[in-house]
Amino acid sequence: xxxxxxxxxxxxxxxxxxxxxxxxxxxxxxxxxxxxxxxxxxxxxxxxxxxxxxxxxxxxxxxxxxxxxxxxxxxxxxxxxxxxxxxxxxxxxxxxxxxxxxxxxxxxxxxxxxxxxxxxxxxxxxxxxxxxxxxxxxxxxxxxxxxxxxxxxxxxxxxxxxxxxxxxxxxxxxxxxxxxxxxxxxxxxxxxxxxxxxxxxxxxxxxxxxxxxxxxxxxxxxxxxxxxxxxxxxxxxxxxxxxxxxxxxxxxxxxxxxxxxxxxxxxxxxxxxxxxxxxxxxxxxxxxxxxxxxxxxxxxxxxxxxxxxxxxxxxxxxxxxxxxxxxxxxxxxxxxxxxxxxxxxxxxxxxxxxxxxxxxxxxxxxxxxxxxxxxxxxxxxxxxxxxxxxxxxxxxxxxxxxxxxxxxxxxxxxxxxxxxxxxxxxxxxxxxxxxxxxxxxxxxxxxxxxxxxxxxxxxxxxxxxxxxxxxxxxxxxxxxxxxxxxxxxxxxxxxxxxxxxxxxxxxxxxxxxxxxxxxxxxxxxxxxxxxxxxxxxxxxxxxxxxxxxxxxxxxxxxxxxxxxxxxxxxxxxxxxxxxxxxxxxxxxxxxxxxxxxxxxxxxxxxxxxxxxxxxxxxxxxxxxxxxxxxxxxxxxxxxxxxxxxxxxxxxxxxxxxxxxxxxxxxxxxxxxxxx
Amino acid sequence: xxxxxxxxxxxxxxxxxxxxxxxxxxxxxxxxxxxxxxxxxxxxxxxxxxxxxxxxxxxxxxxxxxxxxxxxxxxxxxxxxxxxxxxxxxxxxxxxxxxxxxxxxxxxxxxxxxxxxxxxxxxxxxxxxxxxxxxxxxxxxxxxxxxxxxxxxxxxxxxxxxxxxxxxxxxxxxxxx
Numbered sequence: 001x002x003x004x005x006x007x008x009x010x011x012x013x014x015x016x017x018x019x020x021x022x023x024x025x026x027x028x029x030x031x032x033x034x035x036x037x038x039x040x041x042x043x044x045x046x047x048x049x050x051x052x053x054x055x056x057x058x059x060x061x062x063x064x065x066x067x068x069x070x071x072x073x074x075x076x077x078x079x080x081x082x083x084x085x086x087x088x089x090x091x092x093x094x095x096x097x098x099x100x101x102x103x104x105x106x107x108x109x110x111x112x113x114x115x116x117x118x119x120x121x122x123x124x125x126x127x128x129x130x131x132x133x134x135x136x137x138x139x140x141x142x143x144x145x146x147x148x149x150x151x152x153x154x155x156x157x158x159x160x161x162x163x164x165x166x167x168x169x170x171x172x173x174x175x176x177x178x179x180x181x182x183x184x185x186x187x188x189x190x191x192x193x194x195x196x197x198x199x200x201x202x203x204x205x206x207x208x209x210x211x212x213x214x215x216x217x218x219x220x221x222x223x224x225x226x227x228x229x230x231x232x233x234x235x236x237x238x239x240x241x242x243x244x245x246x247x248x249x250x251x252x253x254x255x256x257x258x259x260x261x262x263x264x265x266x267x268x269x270x271x272x273x274x275x276x277x278x279x280x281x282x283x284x285x286x287x288x289x290x291x292x293x294x295x296x297x298x299x300x301x302x303x304x305x306x307x308x309x310x311x312x313x314x315x316x317x318x319x320x321x322x323x324x325x326x327x328x329x330x331x332x333x334x335x336x337x338x339x340x341x342x343x344x345x346x347x348x349x350x351x352x353x354x355x356x357x358x359x360x361x362x363x364x365x366x367x368x369x370x371x372x373x374x375x376x377x378x379x380x381x382x383x384x385x386x387x388x389x390x391x392x393x394x395x396x397x398x399x400x401x402x403x404x405x406x407x408x409x410x411x412x413x414x415x416x417x418x419x420x421x422x423x424x425x426x427x428x429x430x431x432x433x434x435x436x437x438x439x440x441x442x443x444x445x446x447x448x449x450x451x452x453x454x455x456x457x458x459x460x461x462x463x464x465x466x467x468x469x470x471x472x473x474x475x476x477x478x479x480x481x482x483x484x485x486x487x488x489x490x491x492x493x494x495x496x497x498x499x500x501x502x503x504x505x506x507x508x509x510x511x512x513x514x515x516x517x518x519x520x521x522x523x524x525x526x527x528x529x530x531x532x533x534x535x536x537x538x539x540x541x542x543x544x545x546x547x548x549x550x551x552x553x554x555x556x557x558x559x560x561x562x563x564x565x566x567x568x569x570x571x572x573x574x575x576x577x578x579x580x581x582x583x584x585x586x587x588x589x590x591x592x593x594x595x596x597x598x599x600x601x602x603x604x605x606x607x608x609x610x611x612x613x614x615x616x617x618x619x620x621x622x623x624x625x626x627x628x629x630x631x632x633x634x635x636x637x638x639x640x641x642x643x644x645x646x647x648x649x650x651x652x653x654x655x656x657x658x659x660x661x662x663x664x665x666x667x668x669x670x671x672x673x674x675x
Numbered sequence: 676x677x678x679x680x681x682x683x684x685x686x687x688x689x690x691x692x693x694x695x696x697x698x699x700x701x702x703x704x705x706x707x708x709x710x711x712x713x714x715x716x717x718x719x720x721x722x723x724x725x726x727x728x729x730x731x732x733x734x735x736x737x738x739x740x741x742x743x744x745x746x747x748x749x750x751x752x753x754x755x756x757x758x759x760x761x762x763x764x765x766x767x768x769x770x771x772x773x774x775x776x777x778x779x780x781x782x783x784x785x786x787x788x789x790x791x792x793x794x795x796x797x798x799x800x801x802x803x804x805x806x807x808x809x810x811x812x813x814x815x816x817x818x819x820x821x822x823x824x825x826x827x828x829x830x831x832x833x834x835x836x837x838x839x840x841x842x843x844x845x846x847x848x849x850x851x852x
Contacts, residue, residue, distance in 0.1 A: 405772035
């Protein structure tokens with residue numbers, strides 16, 4: 001009964017979203033506030049309605065209604081309560097419901113703002129968000145219905161359907177398959193909703209951009225109105241990526257955090273376009289330039305958000321033939337095509353209205369460097385996009401799939417990321433408008449001197465890898481430039497206002513949070529780069545089968561295999577855990593407990609590495625469950641990952657920098673018309 | 676008789692020793708390859724069954740067998756290139772971490788740099804156009820946004836530039852009071 005209710009609510013919400021589109025369009029063209037208001041209220045209703053359906057699904061998951069195919073596939077009797085809740089997005093049908101839920105929440109939040117000043121934008125914001133919502137709801141209703149239940153047909157087959165096939169009888173399994181073990185990690189529990197928060201939040205600036213295009217508003221109002229949405233979207237997308245990295249590092253057991261897997265790369269692509277957009281809108285706000293480019297970037301970001309969801313949901317990764325068999329693949333493909341072509345057509349229609357208010361005059365101005373930054377982000381995006389789709393093109397043309405793996409991405413993207421880091425250091429020192437090579441050079445020389453010393457010191461210390469030398473020099477350069485900028489600002493305040501250092505720093509950052517928060521984000525990025533350079537360039541690994549008492553050496557560490565135990569756990573998994581002692585220079589440093597868990601319900605194993613983590617390096621030990629393991633001897637794979645912790649430290653710094661940058665400024669808090 | 680026996684013993688010893696020499700030599704040249712030697716090749720190959728999983732960390736039985744096959748081929752003295760080619764011949768180019776540099780696969784390497792260079796060219800052309808269109812010098816006036824604003828960066832390193840920087844900063848901070 002509850003399942004039918006939930007399904008009915010989805011159908012009703014879908015119809016409501018369609019009504020919202022029609023009402024908004026009618027309201028706009030007939031200049032009828034009543035129709036627009038009806039559309040707004042329709043959108044407002046979608047959120048409580050989908051919330052009801054989500055609550056119904058959550059109840060069915062928690063109470064173990066295994067007659068529903070979705071509940072059966074993602075929960076089991078032995079799963080703890082919190083995992084049954086998170087199973088809501090543990091499968092395809094649930095994750096699409098989550099998409100719709102977030103979309104309705106964000107769109108409702110937008111429609112609740114005061115619209116007096118921007119009344120003409122409202123109908124088109126509703127149209128775009130409603131169409132997006134209706135699309136995802138249609139996938140849920142037609143193809144990925146989480147409320148479909150099991151039926152046994154007259155032929156004896158078990159099929160999931162919402163309504164009974166002719167002659168079929170309902171079936172209720174006693175237990176479910178349980179959530180995929182890999183999805184039980186804390187990182188993976190929050191990774192999908194965080195990533196989706198980022199995905200869906202980017203729909204809002206896109207909706208305003210389309211509204212501005214349709215209504216012919218060529219000013220930067222749409223950017224100002226959606227600034228916070230863009231920042232929030234970017235934050236969540238960034239956090240989603242970092243959580244995904246951490247999950248991969250902790251759970252997948254291959255000693256790394258990023259494998260340039262198509263799913264990972266697909267989620268990186270909207271981040272790249274969004275980051276380029278985030279930088280580029282500054283130029284429009286500041287100088288009235290790049291209006292067309294900003295429109296194109298947000299259209300691209302939206303398309304990539306849908307494309308990312310499409311790639312992970314259509315089955316196209318496994319094979320183009322799987323795409324053809326996939327029910328939702330062609331729907332996604334058509335939706336991306338239609339929205340992208342329509343958006344670009346609108347942009348072309350308004351192209352002349354979006355001309356820059358001023359022209360760029362110097363290649364060394366900050367706006368020129370920002371444009372270069374955008375070009376580099378687009379370069380990385382092209383590499384990623386091409387790397388993701390080439391295997392599909394190859395399969396279509398030659399009938400043979402190929403792998404485009406890490407060597408391709410690292411070789412192509414490495415120099416581009418290096419150039420981006422260099423720009424992170426140079427751009428803050430350039431001036432808006434007129435700037436010459438000479439003036440930029442004058443601003444650069446002071447922070448450049450200590451940066452030049454860094455490679456010399458590193459070379460003396462024995463670092464001879466030229467990529468490491470260049471990379472760490474760039475890291476140092478960005479750090480020195482950023483600290484230099486802080487120092488100059490603080491010093492000037494100290495001189496003029498007689499403030500002490502801390503007060504001056506507080507006042508400086510507090511009065512232009514966006515600028516100094518941005519600098520902190522730059523710092524966090526280069527701190528992350530330290531970790532990335534360390535693990536990418538200096539990771540070492542060794543594998544050996546050890547008898548109890550034997551040891552294995554890596555990077556100056558000795559690991560002695562002490563014992564191995566196997567025991568059942570309360571949630572039904574069987575844990576196989578090894579104990580190793582770690583020594584360095586004969587000194588005992590501690591114990592490590594790599595293990596693998598075998599989930600008997602689903603028959604799936606999960607490898608959990610034993611990790612000794614310091615600021616200098618990680619010692620990462622995997623009990624190699626795919627080789628023969630016994631109490632007497634066991635195979636271990638050990639990774640030495642230098643500096644990798646800085647990647648996670650940088651991620652935390654990123655959040656802090658974001659909070660500084662996005663915190664409302666005093667005058668902004670009182671400004672009318674903000675969302 | 677005694678001499679004959681000694682001769683025969685010596686002969687048999689030498690014969691036995693001669694028979695052992697190649698075995699010892701082979702054994703010295705081809706000890707059982709270690710896991711690290713196997714993984715050094717396996718990590719460059721991708722599981723033909725699983726999606727995007729390098730062979731050295733793939734937990735499937737098939738991959739376990741393929742790793743043992745690599746070990747066996749190494750023990751037979753086969754080179755890394757020959758072993759990789761063996762897998763390509765049997766399972767196709769998808770076992771390699773990158774497409775081979777042949778035929779249509781060249782596209783994967785050519786398209787990104789060409790697209791990027793096209794972007795650089797377009798940017799350069801656009802910049803030339805902007806420069807031509809710019810009729811009056813830009814003063815860098817603030818449009819009141821808080822984004823990336825604040826003090827203009829110093830255009831010089833001397834005292835004058837610093838003074839200018841401080842003045843701009845103060846002006847900015849006054850605006851925000």
